[in-house]
Structure formats: C-alpha cells, structure tokens
Amino acid sequence: MKRLSKEQIQFIDNYLEHSDVFYADIRMEMIDHVGAAIESEMREQNTEDFYTVFKDYMVANKSSLLESNKRFLKNVDKGLFKRLFKLMIKPKAILLFVALVVFTFVIISKKGHENLVELFYWFPFASIVPFLILYTITLRIFKISRFSGIERMAFVYMVFFQILNLSRILFRGYFSTETANSVVISVVISIMVFISMLLLQLTYQILNEYRINYKSI
Amino acid sequence: MSNSKLYKGSLNTIILKLLNEQDKMYGYEITQKVKALTKGELNITEGALYPALHKLEAEGLLDVEVAKVDNRLRKYYKLTETGTKETANKLNELAEYIKTMQALVSPKLA
Numbered sequence: 471m472k473r474l475s476k477e478q479i480q481f482i483d484n485y486l487e488h489s490d491v492f493y494a495d496i497r498m499e500m501i502d503h504v505g506a507a508i509e510s511e512m513r514e515q516n517t518e519d520f521y522t523v524f525k526d527y528m529v530a531n532k533s534s535l536l537e538s539n540k541r542f543l544k545n546v547d548k549g550l551f552k553r554l555f556k557l558m559i560k561p562k563a564i565l566l567f568v569a570l571v572v573f574t575f576v577i578i579s580k581k582g583h584e585n586l587v588e589l590f591y592w593f594p595f596a597s598i599v600p601f602l603i604l605y606t607i608t609l610r611i612f613k614i615s616r617f618s619g620i621e622r623m624a625f626v627y628m629v630f631f632q633i634l635n636l637s638r639i640l641f642r643g644y645f646s647t648e649t650a651n652s653v654v655i656s657v658v659i660s661i662m663v664f665i666s667m668l669l670l671q672l673t674y675q676i677l678n679e680y681r682i683n684y685k686s687i
Numbered sequence: 688m689s690n691s692k693l694y695k696g697s698l699n700t701i702i703l704k705l706l707n708e709q710d711k712m713y714g715y716e717i718t719q720k721v722k723a724l725t726k727g728e729l730n731i732t733e734g735a736l737y738p739a740l741h742k743l744e745a746e747g748l749l750d751v752e753v754a755k756v757d758n759r760l761r762k763y764y765k766l767t768e769t770g771t772k773e774t775a776n777k778l779n780e781l782a783e784y785i786k787t788m789q790a791l792v793s794p795k796l797a
C-alpha cells in the first residue's frame with residue numbers, strides 16, 4: 471500500500487498554508503483528505519511521482535478545498551455563538567446570574583452605587599483583557615498552532631465588547647443620578663459580569679478541547 | 688457533487704445514514720463510500736462535504752475523535768445519541784419525500 475512520507479505530508483501542509491488556509495485544525499483535515507486522495511491516485515496509476523499527482527489533484531480540486539475553508543469559518547462563528555447561548559441557559563448559569571444580582575444589590579445597598587458605577591465604566595475594556603492573556607499564553611508559551619475556534623473567539627469578544635460598551639454609554643447618564651434604581655443598576659452590572667464570565671468559560675473549554683484533540687500539532 | 692441541486696438537500700441524511708452503519712468514518716472515506724455505493728454517480732466534493740460535517744458537529748449530532756494515522760492526523764466522525772435519533776427522523780422524512788415524488792412523476796409505481 472502506497473503511503474505518503476512525512477516530507478510529502480509537510481509539502482501538502484505548506485502548500486495549503488500558503489493558499490490562505492491559516493488555521494491548523496482546518497488544514498489538518500484537508501491534509502488528510504488530499505493525502506488520502508493522492509495515495510489512492512498513486513496506487514491507481516501505479517506511480518511514485520507524488521508531485522505530478524499532487525499538481526493534477528490541485529488543478530481539479532483547489533477551488534473546492536478553498537470553498538470548504540471559507541464555509542468552515544462561517545460555521546465556527548455560528549457554533550461559538552450557539553455554545554455561548556447554551557452555556558447561558560444552563561441551570562447553574564441562571565443560578566450564578568441570580569447570585570450576582572443579589573450580591574451586587576447588597577453591595578450597592580451598603581456602600582452606595584457611586585464606586586461600583588466607576589468600575590462599570592471601565593468594565594467593557596477590562597472584559598477583553600482575560601482573553602488577550604489566555605490567547606498570548608496559548609500561542610507564545612505553549613507554542614501551539616493557530617486554531618480556528620480560538621482565533622474566532624476574538625470575534626465573539628469584539629461583538630460583546632461593542633454591546634457592553636453601548637450599554638455603558640446608554641446607562642452612564644442614568645447611573646449618575648441620585649434617584650437611580652439599585653435593582654436596575656444591579657441587573658445591568660450583573661449582566662455584564664455574567665457575560666464576561668461565560669466568555670471566559672467558553673474560551674477555557676475551547677482551549678482545553680484543542681489541547682486534548684490536537685496535542686500532536 | 689454531481690446533480691448537485693437534486694442531491695444537495697439530502698447530503699446530511701446521506702452522511703448520517705453512513706455513520707449509522709459504521710462506528711466512525713473520516714471525510715475521504717465518506718466520499719469514497721458514497722462513490723462506491725452509487726457506482727460513481729454521486730461524487731461529493733470537499734466543498735460540500737466538510738461544511739456539512741462541521742454543521743452536523745456544531746448541532747451536536749456528530750462527535751469527533753482525532754487520531755494519528757500514516758504520518759498525519761485524521762479526524763473521525765461518529766454519531767452522538769441525538770445524532771442516532773435524528774438519523775431515524777431524517778430517513779423517515781426522506782422515505783416520505785421519495786414516495787411523494789414517485790406519486791408525482793410515475794403514478795403507476797406509487
């Protein structure tokens with residue numbers, strides 16, 4: 471049975487990376503597909519000429535491979551938002567949210583809302599810091615490849631950053647008044663903290679999945 | 688995929704059905720199995736297969752397993768419990784569809 475060598479696999483990997491298939495997890499699946507197709511073709515043609523078979527395969531299938539890459543990224547984004555929503559509606563998460571509201575309300579009742587509101591103004595900016603730290607650790611310290619799920623989390627963070635920032639702008643005036651309702655303040659602040667905690671949980675889950683499934687990349 | 692417009696709507700059902708018959712399969716294996724079963728009539732391209740597999744995975748119908756095979760990593764897909772139930776539903780839907788189409792295009796056979 472004809473099997474491709476490590477060098478030939480590396481050649482396919484480099485070719486795909488230079489064809490804008492940046493993410494290692496997507497490329498991994500494509501390498502296997504292309505590799506299996508080429509091995510089969512080499513057996514059929516009874517040839518050892520890997521490069522000719524590879525060239526012919528790419529002429530016929532490159533556009534389909536790149537289309538698959540494009541559609542994969544769209545699915546990743548959708549998948550991340552779906553997973554975040556699923557995390558939100560878990561009983562544990564709902565309990566956490568209620569606990570956050572109660573905790574914030576107690577703090578406001580005892581200390582007033584002025585200090586908390588000051589923190590609230592900085593929250594949207596602070597909420598993206600944990601992701602940046604996790605991302606830097608993953609890429610730099612563990613020296614792992616670029617994975618679609620991790621990098622697309624940046625997009626999810628940016629969407630929620632915009633939502634949190636908009637809430638900050640909308641509620642700023644109301645929170646500055648002395649008559650501001652403590653329950654409203656508690657709920658708004660809790661939503662922000664809650665979303666940030668879930669984003670962190672999702673990031674951690676995804677990092678772990680990649681660590682387990684793709685440890686040899 | 689050949690005859691893409693007619694087969695496109697059934698791609699998920701085809702994938703689920705194949706995985707229901709085997710413990711786990713990888714992408715290229717699925718394309719070759721379909722080609723063999725249909726005697727070359729249906730040729731699933733990468734651009735159609737992988738987005739469908741990833742969508743089914745995101746919907747929780749498929750589970751994945753990565754293993755090192757022949758100097759490279761291979762991603763295997765297998766049905767989850769929900770996926771097994773959904774396969775039965777999809778196959779029933781497809782059978783109904785075929786019956787309806789048969790009644791429309793060749794009433795004598797239906």
